[in-house]
Amino acid sequence: MPTPFDLPGHPGPGPSRNLFVRFQRRFEQRFNRLRERYGLLLEQAIAHRSTFVTVSLILAVASLSLFFFLGRDYFPEIRSGVIQMHMRAPLGTRIEVSGRIATLVSNSVEELLAGEVENIVSNCGLPVGAHNLAFIPTPTIGSQDCDLTILLKDEKSPVWDYRRILRKGLAERYPGTEFTFQPSDLTAKILNFGAPAPIDVQIKGPDMHPNYEFARKLAGKLRQIPGATDVVIQQTMRTPTLMVEANRTFGLSVNRTQKEMASNLLMTTAGSQQIDQVYWLDPKTGMSYLINVYTPQAQVNSVNSLKTIPVESSSEASDNHDVQLLGNLADLSAEGTPGVITHANIMPLFDIYVGTEGRDLGGVLAEVETVTKSMEHELPRSAAVEIHGQASLMHDAYFELIFGLLAAIVLVYLLIVVNFQSWLDPFIIITALPGALAGIAWALFLTHTRLSEPALTGAIMTMGTATANSILVVSYARERLEEHGEALRAAMEAGTTRFRPVLMTASAMIFGMVPMATGYSQNAPLGRAVIGGLLVATVFTLFFVPCVYAIFYDRRSVHAKEHL
Numbered sequence: 001m002p003t004p005f006d007l008p009g010h011p012g013p014g015p016s017r018n019l020f021v022r023f024q025r026r027f028e029q030r031f032n033r034l035r036e037r038y039g040l041l042l043e044q045a046i047a048h049r050s051t052f053v054t055v056s057l058i059l060a061v062a063s064l065s066l067f068f069f070l071g072r073d074y075f076p077e078i079r080s081g082v083i084q085m086h087m088r089a090p091l092g093t094r095i096e097v098s099g100r101i102a103t104l105v106s107n108s109v110e111e112l113l114a115g116e117v118e119n120i121v122s123n124c125g126l127p128v129g130a131h132n133l134a135f136i137p138t139p140t141i142g143s144q145d146c147d148l149t150i151l152l153k154d155e156k157s158p159v160w161d162y163r164r165i166l167r168k169g170l171a172e173r174y175p176g177t178e179f180t181f182q183p184s185d186l187t188a189k190i191l192n193f194g195a196p197a198p199i200d201v202q203i204k205g206p207d208m209h210p211n212y213e214f215a216r217k218l219a220g221k222l223r224q225i226p227g228a229t230d231v232v233i234q235q236t237m238r239t240p241t242l243m244v245e246a247n248r249t250f251g252l253s254v255n256r257t258q259k260e261m262a263s264n265l266l267m268t269t270a271g272s273q274q275i276d277q278v279y280w281l282d283p284k285t286g287m288s289y290l291i292n293v294y295t296p297q298a299q300v301n302s303v304n305s306l307k308t309i310p311v312e313s314s315s316e317a318s319d320n321h322d323v324q325l326l327g328n329l330a331d332l333s334a335e336g337t338p339g340v341i342t343h344a345n346i347m348p349l350f351d352i353y354v355g356t357e358g359r360d361l362g363g364v365l366a367e368v369e370t371v372t373k374s375m376e377h378e379l380p381r382s383a384a385v386e387i388h389g390q391a392s393l394m395h396d397a398y399f400e401l402i403f404g405l406l407a408a409i410v411l412v413y414l415l416i417v418v419n420f421q422s423w424l425d426p427f428i429i430i431t432a433l434p435g436a437l438a439g440i441a442w443a444l445f446l447t448h449t450r451l452s453e454p455a456l457t458g459a460i461m462t463m464g465t466a467t468a469n470s471i472l473v474v475s476y477a478r479e480r481l482e483e484h485g486e487a488l489r490a491a492m493e494a495g496t497t498r499f500r501p502v503l504m505t506a507s508a509m510i511f512g513m514v515p516m517a518t519g520y521s522q523n524a525p526l527g528r529a530v531i532g533g534l535l536v537a538t539v540f541t542l543f544f545v546p547c548v549y550a551i552f553y554d555r556r557s558v559h560a561k562e563h564l
Contacts, residue, residue, distance in 0.1 A: 038499055070444050072398070072451050074191060083150040083166075084150075085147075087105055087147075089144040090176050092143075113165065125143050142339050166181075180196065195388075197389065199355070199390075200387070204347045205382045207382050214380060215352055219233055227357060230354070236339035254324055268294065271292040311326055372385055409433060436537035468505065474549060477490045487554040494549070510535065
């Protein structure tokens, strides 16, 4: 509308020396030109409103098919400055040998990631106590296991590229040694419940050996799935172990019990602290020291050395003081035994951990479920297979968020019905939402961003802002229609008049989300979804909604005139 200064007889304001005033005047001039161009485009769209609405709706609905090509993640992986790697040497490797291998692996990591490594911290062997094994899922179950924490110089490094380099390079340099990677960021650890992988296939049942053989077959099938990495069975059944079976009959005849045989064996191999802890108190300092007496390792270097361990009787009433050798009282044999036994509801289980790399978690999970079902005929009768981990929680989270999105649309519609006292106007208002969903799909597709929980949260936020902008247009069109009764004119006036507030609301939201969308946080999909959704939703609000309003109310006015 013309200002008083543009009317005849009212000269415009003179030039100002204030920089801000001149900027404002130029901005207003260009913005008015933009609004005039928008008015011309809106006039053409309303003139061909049926065609415009049909084509726009088809494009919006067709764009929704992009969601099937995005892939699904629970939370996206972010750039990090830490890589958590686990190394498992051949079973039975001594702790000092594992430490030397870990040192060589650390040097190889620095060579493969030239100039990117700040420091490497390695921790080999079992913890001192059993608390970690009992309450925290950890791949460390023996002396052959080592955890390596790789600290990178750049805190925003593409760790997925570095993992790919390490997998290939370390496998070539250290055959027979397994290398797996665990999540290093806190969010992934929490979502995995501390497990080293997002997918945990559990085989439960009382028969351990048949279940383990089935787990090996299933793990071999899972390794063939594209995108599945670090497929490993947590529990081992072939840890090299020396079994000592006492001859109880012969032992009792020479007054030797199994307890005495075990005590002398532990004394030789592990020291006196395992069977009888003795402390020496220093009278000068008042400090006590644990005394440990054991046979030097150089003298216990073969099975024959164990057979020559003397076994004495601890019975004071015994008259037989002859020293018996362990080889005479027991049989020693090498066997493979479980490295660790895990229980769930008192039932033994085997964990097959499956990681993902270069593919979405939802796609890998779907194939894991398919492969698992295809092998159910080979499952032992007493066993059962369950899939746990982060992937199993993703289904529930997606269902709840999608249900919340649909519920939000319905509740917003019903709320507007109450406020407008009409069923038609709220329907016209929510017709901008298909455009918002189409914009979200295109934004995620063009930025190669997978669908995730933050992206769905951004979709819910977009619905609210898009609905608020549509309310501005429809409410003003309703006022103008009541004043002069022309639907087409009311739609034109609503679009041109609400052009500025709609752009201001959408622009504020879009520019506010730019730092989040371009960052490396796990909320980046949220910002991208909001930006893409509002860009298309704003176009729908300014063009599609006025055209829909014109269609419905123009037909209503025509029908009203025909009945007069």
